[in-house]
Amino acid sequence: MTEVRMIFSFPGGPGGSRAATGAGFPAIARVRAYWEGLRAETGQIPLRADLDPRGLAQALDHVFVADRIGTGLLRLRIAGMGLTDLAGLDMKGLPLSCLFLPEARLKLAQSAEQVFTMPAVAEVQLEAERGIGRPGLLARLLLMPLRSGSGGCDLALGCLETSGEMGRSPRRFTVLRSTETRLTIPPISPGPTRDPAPGFAESPAPPPRAPHLRLVHSVD
Numbered sequence: 001m002t003e004v005r006m007i008f009s010f011p012g013g014p015g016g017s018r019a020a021t022g023a024g025f026p027a028i029a030r031v032r033a034y035w036e037g038l039r040a041e042t043g044q045i046p047l048r049a050d051l052d053p054r055g056l057a058q059a060l061d062h063v064f065v066a067d068r069i070g071t072g073l074l075r076l077r078i079a080g081m082g083l084t085d086l087a088g089l090d091m092k093g094l095p096l097s098c099l100f101l102p103e104a105r106l107k108l109a110q111s112a113e114q115v116f117t118m119p120a121v122a123e124v125q126l127e128a129e130r131g132i133g134r135p136g137l138l139a140r141l142l143l144m145p146l147r148s149g150s151g152g153c154d155l156a157l158g159c160l161e162t163s164g165e166m167g168r169s170p171r172r173f174t175v176l177r178s179t180e181t182r183l184t185i186p187p188i189s190p191g192p193t194r195d196p197a198p199g200f201a202e203s204p205a206p207p208p209r210a211p212h213l214r215l216v217h218s219v220d
Contacts, residue, residue, distance in 0.1 A: 024163075025140040027059035031159040032121070035144045043186050045119060048146045048155050059159060065146070066096060066156045068116055072109025073097070074143075074156060083160060088169035099160070100173050101129060107175040112143060116153055119145045120180040126173040133168035145183075 034055045038046035048065065056063055061082040066074035076083070079091040087099060096112075097105045111122040121144050128137035139162040146155035162171075 025161045027062040027161040028123075028140050028142050028159050030059045031056060031063060031157070032142060032144070035121075035157055045145050045147050045153055045183070045185060046157075048148055051146075051157065059161075062159050062161045064091070064096075064158045064160070066158055068112075068154045068156065069095075072111075072113040074112055074158075077155075082162075085166065086160070086162070086169060086171050096158070099171075100175075104174040107178065111175075111178045111180060112156070114180040115143045115145050115156055118180065118182045119153055119185065120182045121145075123179045123181075124175055125177040127176055128162075128171045128173050134171060135165045135167050137162055137164040137166060137171060139163065139173055 035046060037055075038050050051065070053060060061080040063078075063080045064076050064083060065078040066076050069075045074096040076091050076094055076096060083091045083099070087094075091098065097108060100108050108124070111124055114120045115122050122142070124141040124143075126139040126141055128134065128139065130136060139160060142159040144157045145153050146157050147153055148155055
């Protein structure tokens with residue numbers, strides 16, 4: 001299976017290349033290995049319904065599932081508590097870009113878009129903005145494509161892990177470097193659809209109300 005890797009560095013970001021020598025990111029490694037294991041079973045981009053939280057048990061605080069809602073734009077459907085701690089609020093339903101400084105959002109969008117259009121796996125090295133009560137903080141972002149029930153590649157499995165003292169929230173990041181690894185995917189054979197595993201399913205919508213007739217009395 002051929003893979004093409006593209007690396008983009010942004011030396012103007014705070015901290016230069018120090019993120020490349022940061023401490024390890026074990027949750028990133030676990031989530032990547034889990035996704036690669038699912039892909040190895042069929043050679044295809046995994047379905048969202050294939051996700052089982054038990055396979056990500058040691059990394060769930062850092063994991064999220066996101067919708068592609070526009071070019072390079074991701075909205076979180078499911079978000080671990082680690083993202084909530086970074087943002088200082090529940091990130092479910094919010095764009096991933098909320099965790100990034102305005103000047104870094106275009107770089108984030110470019111990496112995110114490659115995930116869907118190549119398709120590719122993106123790994124992005126990050127550094128948080130510093131300030132009073134906000135010490136140096138490195139992070140790593142992992143984005144991997146998922147297929148929805150319709151078969152379209154319009155979802156992402158992600159992981160955002162930090163290394164260092166979080167300090168006061170919210171913490172927002174700049175992009176230091178990104179690596180996109182192109183995936184070679186064979187043609188898809190039709191197969192049965194599956195429901196998401198418990199723990200990765202959204203709350204069900206309320207059932208529709210039954211139709212009824214209402215009698216109206218008129219007095220002449």
